[in-house]
Amino acid sequence: MKPKSQRLILVSLAVIALGVAVLLAMSAMREQAAFFYAPADVQRLGLPLDRPVRVGGMVKEGSLRRHDDGVTIDFIVHDETEHTIPVTFTGIVPNLFREGSGVVAEGRFQPDGRFVASEILAKHDENYMPPELSDRGLHKTETIE
Amino acid sequence: MIAEAGLAALWLAASLSLLQMFLGWASVRPGQEAMLRFVRPLAVAQGALAAFSFVMLLCLFLRTDLSVQLVVANSHSAKPWIYKLAGAWGNHEGSMLLWVTVLAVAGAGVALFERKLRQDTHVATLAAQATISLGFYGFLLFASNPFTRIFPIPMDGNGLNPLLQDPGLAFHPPTLYFGYVGVSVAFSFAVGALVTRDVGPAFARAMRPWVLAAWIFLTLGIVAGSYWAYYELGWGGWWFWDPVENASLMPWLAATALLHSVTVLATRDGLRAWTVMLAVIAFSMSMIGTFLVRSGILTSVHAFAVDPQRGAFILMLLCVYIGGALALFGARVGTVKEGAAFDPVSREGMLVVNNLLLSIILGIVMVGTLYPLGVEAVTGEKLSVGPPYFNKAAGPVALVLVALMGAGPLLRWRRDSAKALAQRMAVPILAAAVSLLLVVLLAPGIGLLPLLGLALAPAVAVASLAPLWGRNLRRTPLITWGMVIAHLGIAVSMAGMAAESAFTKETLIAARVGQQTSVGPWTIRFEGVEPVAGPNWTAIAARLVVRRGDGRELLLRPQARMFSSPPTPTSEAAILTRLDGQLYTVIGEPDGQGRWQLRLWWKPAVTLIWYGGGLVAFGGFLSLIGRLRRARRTKRQDEAEPTPAFEPGREALA
Structure with a gap:
């Protein structure tokens, strides 16, 4: 050749x-x-039922509730709008997860609008803000400790 | 004083590199070769000064000098000394100083030890190296000075991110940096050879040890980083396709391709332009990795500072170097002579396929890593690309690549016959068939990728060892041993990955004191929690009594830790390693009713992943030793007569 x-x-x-x-x-x-959904996006874009997505926002104060099995929790994610997403998660939450802090969860929506998270993305330190959230005007509430 | 001395040394090193760059480029023209005498000492002095500057920074951290801003921000007097030391590079400025120090010291190494290159190519290489380091000196001095003083002097420092206070992490960044920067040396060689139109086997032989060394460090850095993420983050995963992980994987993929193509160039004088192109790509990947990790564009444990000015600076450097190199490549590629021809069925042919497949994987990883950033920059839409994409797109290609890796070394250079290859592959193919059958029978219902991985791993292991058959093992060259062991390591690692993803068992419960549970072959009794204290943390540790079958009872104590400065909770997994796998335990939170959350995994064969990675690096190391020894031998012979470029060792293969 x-x-x-x-x-x-x-x-x-x-x-x-x-x-x-x-x-x-x-x-x-x-x-x-996996597309990222804030609570307001669900209303605007409809429920993505066919694929895993991420949702993010703040964990609503007073919304955290434990199931009797001790490892499943329910909480509500909200943002600066009036929209909310109910979330269910089974597992150990990351160390810095608490009411009033920012959260990003990966999982699937159910037809009734509830989001079943397979994973809650961890924050590495107390100043961390999920990149998807940082420019949505939420970081001000985040830094109040 | 220490800080000022460090800063002064840094400025001096920067000005020497400026001088080295100008003198170097000026003396590349014919008739100016005598300048090499000046350029070499410049490179050595520059390396010494940069190293001095870095040692000064280490001193500041060891003494916890609180008049220096960087120390205040990242250290604390109560930290163990090893983490004070590691704190020096566990932050943005310090790690960039380490980067440029390694770069300068490597440049000094090229100046001191390189003897095979043509003189003008050598000068051009050093000039290219100085051009790169000059950019990073500028970045340090103007955008991220590690020696800035602070006033008033605070009472104590803020401490290091607790996740980084771990022995594995203390050595992960330097290792990766040696790799990144070693790739930059290969890049300088390529630029030098392009400038002096010297792309040929001699240049490839000079470049090869550097590529090999860089590749070994990249391998070790990735293995260490993966194991750190596995045991420190407490999620039980060993690879997350996180952008920062991809930032280290991309240079590795490019360096692996380069390692193989440079061999073709050195031994058979083929793939000339492609090898130079790969050197440019590999360095681009290091730069992109540095940019992704250090610019703050990704938020992670690696992004120490989110400062747009710094990001823009690194991006600018990236564009100048890569753009410049590509322009040079475009202008000079026409002058690169045709390499030697070869048959499609030959060692060279297989190495070309290896390069293509590695490039495909590299492209897939790069698209997945950069696409979300691009989409966000253009449309503002948030998008994240996760493991499903990478596994689905890169997994099949990687399997094909590994399968061909088994066949490649069994081919002869230049020309071979497919029939002969089939004969040599008979045993490995048989092994693949048997293991496929066994996996299908014994473990039905596992995913397709793990199934193929498990079936392929033993076959590739056998094929990797095949080049040793029928040889006198003691007279087999180290280079051959290196290749065999590195390829074997890939097979071992793949077996671990496949087994981990196919057979991992997980239990998640909220356990009362005294409650018993099980995961895989283990029974686990929860005996309550107790407080533990360390030098700068306190913790709650669970007492887990674990037992396998009728074996001995063992105690595992996973902790939920609270570091004092900065106040940060972390989770410390307790891991029990057995020959056939690891038991991985994590404690969660109390549920308020006297129960504690426990997450337990049994991960069969998971350790193979990192043992395999270690084998790969060890193989590279043997090969490097073999190369250097052979280079010394041929140099002595060269005085009598030049030896032809020829790879012995393949001849014994009938």
């Missing part, structure tokens, strides 16, 4: 590989990308 044509083949292989990568990435992205 001539070096010239070999180089041509290599380059076209690389281009094909890149194309395959983009296609794979795009298809996986369309199906799997």
Whole structure:
């Protein structure tokens, strides 16, 4: 094989590989990308029932309730609007999770509007604000301790 | 005084690097080679000054000098000394100083020890290295000075983020930095060779040990970071596809590809332009990693400071270096001569496929990491890309790559026949079939990726060892051993990943004192909680008496810790390691009715993930030793006659 044509083949292989990568990435992205929902977004965009999503906002004061099994909790996520999302979570919450603090949870919506979280994303320190929340004007309430 | 000395050394180092850059680029022209005499000492002095500056910062942290702002913000007099030391790089400014120190010391190493390069290429390499470090000196001096004083002097410091107060974390950042910066040396070599039109086997042989060393450190850094996340964060996962993890994985993928293509260039004089391109890509990935992690664009334990000015500065450096290198590549790629041709079925052919697949994975990871940032920048819409995307898109490609990794070393250079390869692969293919059958029979209903991973791992392990068959093991070169062990490590690691995701058992309960529960083969009795105190924390520890079958009873004490400065709660998992896996226990909160939340995992074979990673790095290390020894031998022979570029060791394979 001539070096010239070999180089041509290599380059076209690389281009094909890149194309395959983009296609794979795009298809996986369309199906799997978890979109972020604030309480107001649920009202605006409707319930995303077909895929896992993230919700975020503040844990409403006085809304935290424990189930009898000791490991399941219910709480309400609210934001600066009047909208709220009821959330159920089974597991150990991150260390800095408490009423009145910011929260981001990953999971699925149920048809009745309740959000069943499979994971509550941890905060690394007391100053941490989930990036999805930081520009929604919520950080002011966050820093009150 | 110490702070001022450190700062002065930093300024001096910066001005030397400026001088080194100008002298270097000026002397690349033909007839100016004598300048090398001046450029080399400059690089050495610059490295020494940067190292001196960093040692000064270490002193400040060890003495907890509270007149320095950085110490106040990140240290505390009551911290154990090892974390005072680690605090020096557990923050933005200090870690950037470490970055530039490693860069300068590596530059000094190139100046001192490199003898194989053509002189003009050597000068150009040092000039490129100085250009990179100059940018980072500027960043340190103008945007993040670690030596700034503070007045009035506070009573005590704020302390280090407790999550970082961990021995694993003390050494994770330096290791990764050695890797990142080693890649930058490879980049400088590539730029130097492009400038002097010297892209060929000699240049590749000079660059290879640096690529290898960088790759070893990147591997170790990733393994350490993964294990840290596993036991310190208390979530029981070993890889989260978090952007900061991807920031270390992307340079590793590029460096792995580069490592393989540089071998083709060094031994067979093929893939010239591609190798140079890969060096540029690998360094771009290090820069992007630094940018992602240090700019504050991602909020995580790694983003120490959220300062838009700093982010913009790093972004600017990134654009200048990568843009400049790509422009140079575009201008000079025409002058890179055609490399030697080879057959599609050959070692070179397989290495090309390896490079393509690694590039695909790199592309997938990069899209997943940068896409959300891009979308947010353009539309303001929040989007997060999680593990389902990465596993689904990159997993299959990685499986194909690992499968081919088993076959690659069994091919000859230049030309081979598919039939011969099939013969050599008979045993591994048989092993794959048997293990697939066993997994399907013994563990029905596990996911497709874990199934394929478990079936493939033994086959790839066998294939990795195949190059040693029928050889005198004591006369097998270290380089071959290195390759075999590194490939074996990949198989071991993959077995661990597949087993962990397929067979992990989890129990989550709110337990009363005296209550018994079980997870996997273990029974666990909760015997209550007790207080524990450390040097700068207090904790509540659960007493868990665990027992496997009729075995001995053992006590595990997972803690919920409260650090005093800064006041932060953390969760300390208690992990029991057995040959066949780990029992991982975490204590949660009391439920107010006398019960405590407990989360228990039994993770079979999970340790294989990191043992495999360690094997990979060890293989790289053996290979590096072998390369350096061989280089010394051939140098002695060169005085008599030049030896042809040739990889022995493959010939014994019939």
